[in-house]
Amino acid sequence: MKPYLNGEIRTRLAYLLDINVLYKSLINSDSLTKDEKTELKHACTRHQKGIALIKKRMPKEFEKIERMLKDNLIVMKPKTQELIDRRAIYMEDDRLRDILEVMINDHCVGCKIENYLDCIIYQYNDDLDVSSMYNEPKGVCPYAYMGEKEKALNPTYGTIFKPKACKKQKKRKGA
Incomplete structure (x- = not known):
């Protein structure tokens, strides 16, 4: 038996802890019969006892779960929403x-983003091996460049890459 909980198990326990609220709201509602309420009370009691035993054995893990419940909201969404959320095009x-x-x-x-490695545009370009037209100084995003007016004021900004094939062609023409 492990003395810790992995992320998946912590998430499941967070769901179970949040279910206590549902039990109580159902038991206090007018929608259920007396027998249904009694059975739900028994289920809630057993549920709470099981959680309490786990919490007693791993109190630090439950601190993480309680933080998780403060920062997250458990929501039920339609299955079609998952398709929409994961929609992609070729x-x-x-x-x-x-x-x-x-x-x-x-x-x-x-x-002028300082940490350009976090920029989504930089990441897309990097993933597709899109190279920049300019040879920027190290530590500067290769895709961030000045507008035409700024370039005119600073003619030394960046140098345009010249492929090696062009240099060879110039030598042949001159020879």
Whole structure:
């Protein structure tokens, strides 16, 4: 028997702890017969005794569960909502790169986010190996760039990458 609870078991116990509120509201309602209320009272008592035994054995784990219940809300949602929440569309990488280019133009011009590694646009570009046109200094987001007016005021901002093939072609032309 483990002296700790993993995250999944803590979550299940959090659900069970929250069910006590449901038991009490059902027992106090006018919707149930006397026999139904009696059975629910017995179930609630057994339920609470079982939880109490676990809590007695692992009090620190229950502190985590109680924090979890303070920070979270247990909700019932329709099954169709899960489909909507996980909805995805298929898209070719090239089309996605085009969309990312538009996102960069809309959101990254003049961007001054300090921790660019957390930026969702940076993460998408990095996942798709989209390279930047500019060679930015280290520690600066490669996708954040100045607007046209700012570039005009600072002509040394970033250098445009020149592929090696272009250098070879220039040598051939000059030779």
